[in-house]
Amino acid sequence: MSNTDHLSPYRWTIVFASALILAISMGSIVNGMSAFVVPMQEAYGWERGDIALINVAGIVGLAAGGLIMGPQADRRGTRPVVLFGAVAIGACYLAASLAGALWHFYGLMFLAGFFGAAAIFPPIMASVGNWFPVGAGLAIGIASGGQALGQGGVPFASSYLIGQFGISGALGITGVVMLVVLVPLSLLLRQSPAMSAKGASAQVAQEKTYPPARLVIPAMSLAILLCCTCMSVPLMHLVPLCQDRGFALEEASSVIFLMLMVAIAGRVAFGKLADIIGALPAYMTATAWMGLLVYGFMWMDTLTDFYLYAAVYGFGYAGVMTGVLVSIATLIHPSRRASAMAVVSLFGWIGHANGGYLGGFLFDLTGEYSLAYAIAAYAAAINLVVVGTLYMKTRGPRLRAVSA
Numbered sequence: 001m002s003n004t005d006h007l008s009p010y011r012w013t014i015v016f017a018s019a020l021i022l023a024i025s026m027g028s029i030v031n032g033m034s035a036f037v038v039p040m041q042e043a044y045g046w047e048r049g050d051i052a053l054i055n056v057a058g059i060v061g062l063a064a065g066g067l068i069m070g071p072q073a074d075r076r077g078t079r080p081v082v083l084f085g086a087v088a089i090g091a092c093y094l095a096a097s098l099a100g101a102l103w104h105f106y107g108l109m110f111l112a113g114f115f116g117a118a119a120i121f122p123p124i125m126a127s128v129g130n131w132f133p134v135g136a137g138l139a140i141g142i143a144s145g146g147q148a149l150g151q152g153g154v155p156f157a158s159s160y161l162i163g164q165f166g167i168s169g170a171l172g173i174t175g176v177v178m179l180v181v182l183v184p185l186s187l188l189l190r191q192s193p194a195m196s197a198k199g200a201s202a203q204v205a206q207e208k209t210y211p212p213a214r215l216v217i218p219a220m221s222l223a224i225l226l227c228c229t230c231m232s233v234p235l236m237h238l239v240p241l242c243q244d245r246g247f248a249l250e251e252a253s254s255v256i257f258l259m260l261m262v263a264i265a266g267r268v269a270f271g272k273l274a275d276i277i278g279a280l281p282a283y284m285t286a287t288a289w290m291g292l293l294v295y296g297f298m299w300m301d302t303l304t305d306f307y308l309y310a311a312v313y314g315f316g317y318a319g320v321m322t323g324v325l326v327s328i329a330t331l332i333h334p335s336r337r338a339s340a341m342a343v344v345s346l347f348g349w350i351g352h353a354n355g356g357y358l359g360g361f362l363f364d365l366t367g368e369y370s371l372a373y374a375i376a377a378y379a380a381a382i383n384l385v386v387v388g389t390l391y392m393k394t395r396g397p398r399l400r401a402v403s404a
Helices: 010-030 032-044 048-076 078-096 102-119 121-131 136-187 197-209 213-244 249-277 279-299 303-331 334-366 370-394 397-403
Strands: none
Touching: 010 032, 010 048, 010 078, 010 102, 010 121, 010 136, 032 048, 032 136, 032 213, 032 249, 048 078, 048 102, 048 121, 048 213, 048 334, 078 102, 078 121, 078 136, 102 121, 121 136, 121 303, 121 334, 136 249, 136 303, 213 249, 213 279, 213 303, 213 334, 213 370, 249 279, 249 303, 279 303, 279 370, 303 334, 334 370
16 A cells, blocks of 8 residues: 555545435434434323333444444445445334334334444444544544434434324335435445555554553443433433423424534534544543533523523534544554444443433433433543543553554
8 A cells, every 4th residue: 555545535435425324324323213202102102211212222233233243344344334234224214114012113223223323333433534544533523423413313304204294104214215325325435545455464563553452442431331321311302301391392303403413513623623632632522511511401491592502512512422433543453443443332322322211211200301411410520530541541652653
């Protein structure tokens, strides 16, 4: 591989195709069910905690499936694995449009996560980092900004579809869109020059310049477990919180849509910040922002208050996932990134499932969300301690050599 191969203009095609794939797939799995919570409660009489478990099932599937799909991408390449995931997730959503029992939704969302989203997220995020040996922060920020777009856009679109076509119709249309859009985008993905047979062998000698994976992976796994527990409470329960304050589903969905549209800028900005001050310091900055502000949603009363506060919170919270992804790209050797991304992501999705279920469970227990949002803030505070410790152990000449 020549010194300029990694500068191919095609790398930006990879970035923007990845962003769109993540928008649809991850937006649907991570918190796409948030728009369905109240409609399902009204239509079927299910409790919110039970409905939240549909989302949990998808995230648990994503977490478990990543342990298989990440290593597969390291061995087989990004394109075939992501293409498989695109077909799987679309088919599961089409099948969900025919579901009528709660356990049907649990099973189908688990399969959509295990065979669909798990084949998309770890391979794509590792691939983007591999295409950018230098300046990966901005590229990863843009790609992960696609996920933020989806996490806001999918619930917003779902609320409209539910109103027009009902719960089953919304799920079916989502499945068709997945197949029509994700499959062609998956075909655009290529293996980075850095991961060609020649390039990979040339980089083996550089592996000793990276911090030990046995230190980085456990620390990042614990960190992401905590930060995702925090962020998933508002991601899954901000819409129901707004509805409890008397706002219609469309108005409530527009709050999280605005938050996650601002989050796109936040993910890109924190990616660039990571290129300037380092991945872990940028990650800590975003975590502090999120932890200090997350409980403030409980003090909002008017729709204008929710809009303004969601925008401020969303910009900073968005940097958390960018910080995680850039940290892995910085601290893990390219030949192991998809596998490492899968392991760390496992704990992230467990955190998402934990926070999402926690919000519903504590609401059913107490009749409101104060305790759930308070626990979210404490989780972010503990995460700061974990990431700060990792930063102290990995800073120095070796890490600077990797980042240079």
